[in-house]
Amino acid sequence: MTSVSTEPRDTDGPSPATAPTGGSAAQRERRRRILDATITLAAEGGFDAVQMRAVAEKAEVALGTLYRYFPSKIHLLVSALAREFTKDVDRSAIRATPGDTAHERIMYVLNRRTRALQKQPKLTEALVRAFMFADQSVTGEIHEVGTSLTTVIARAMHGTPDHGEVTEEEAAIIRIISDVWLSALISWVTGRMDAEDVEKSIDVAVRLLLR
Amino acid sequence: MTSVSTEPRDTDGPSPATAPTGGSAAQRERRRRILDATITLAAEGGFDAVQMRAVAEKAEVALGTLYRYFPSKIHLLVSALAREFTKDVDRSAIRATPGDTAHERIMYVLNRRTRALQKQPKLTEALVRAFMFADQSVTGEIHEVGTSLTTVIARAMHGTPDHGEVTEEEAAIIRIISDVWLSALISWVTGRMDAEDVEKSIDVAVRLLLR
């Protein structure tokens, strides 16, 4: 794979991919079909199975069109990840997180999410790989994912759906927890940790950080 | 890029790559030339510049030979990373780490290493990318890198070149620090953090963990 070019193509206007909500109805529909196809293929066969020709075919768009919407495979996968992740966050906003302490609540949300990911190992492998391989040109999508995760953890920390102010220190703690979670996920995806290890390593991190 | 096959090829015996020290003198020499070429190309042009044909040519071996030594580009780069990393660890064993507190000593070694990496951004990009993209078949090389890093941090924590026993909790803390460092490096490599952010985020993590 070659790295994604750092600058966007300037041969035409902003690509539809940069604005998930813009464009005509037909364009939003195409975008949805493409992301659906991506998720399906990734869930079946992981990163390698998400082949651009296969995605295009399954989504019933031309290869050129796929590239107009998403400038690279990495963009495509990270966008898919962002969409799924954001969905989850929206769902989690509905009700307060169970648990009596910040520790319990954080573990609850992270474990729930971890288990959801582990139920679809191939999909997770594809998404984590893409996330890891992303370069500067994917900053936007990555930031979206990061923000989602931060929001979820902040909510869990405070135990309320609408997290108010987050202190400097809390933000730092959340970042570290995110880092540990990501590292653990990588280790799991690459077969260097099992599911139990992932939960345990996050538990230890949260315990050490929240004391 | 396609993922590395999960199982090793069983058409012949163990490849020379698995045993950096084994083989004939000529084989060790070839291996060295290959890794040198890899480092040179990576330092000049990053991940994309490490092209298997180019490595083979610069190392003066045939492409098939290169693949006999390293079954994929990822193995090649991670092996190169492991070699460089191990070198550093050996150097750091020579003398005690300066600093009055564990915090200071840990920051000293990590910052020193961080700055060394930042002096060769292309090389670091190539190595970190490979590390992130590695799958199960590279477990051995990755473990080598992880062990090196753990050793260095453990030494710094205790302030002595020969770190004695490491408690359960210390090991957990070291793992978390490694995770944060890796995350920060990824963010730096992908342009989402600058050099200062990297040091700061590690500093915060060490402070929160060692209190």
Add this chain to the structure above:
DNA sequence: CCCGAGAGTGAAACACGTTCCTACGTGAGT
């Protein structure tokens, strides 16, 4: 000295991400 096996060579072929080009269709403005 000769042999056979394993290692190395060199080149072709294949797979998949990415780019590019040409023709087609469709919808907004006239």
Add this chain to the structure above:
DNA sequence: ACTCACGTAGGAACGTGTTTCACTCTCGGG
């Protein structure tokens, strides 16, 4: 209804990681 711009279809072509294959070289045992 006409037309022009633009997005899309369809597919060829290119680059690079990876595989394969037929050949050659080297070297240790007879």
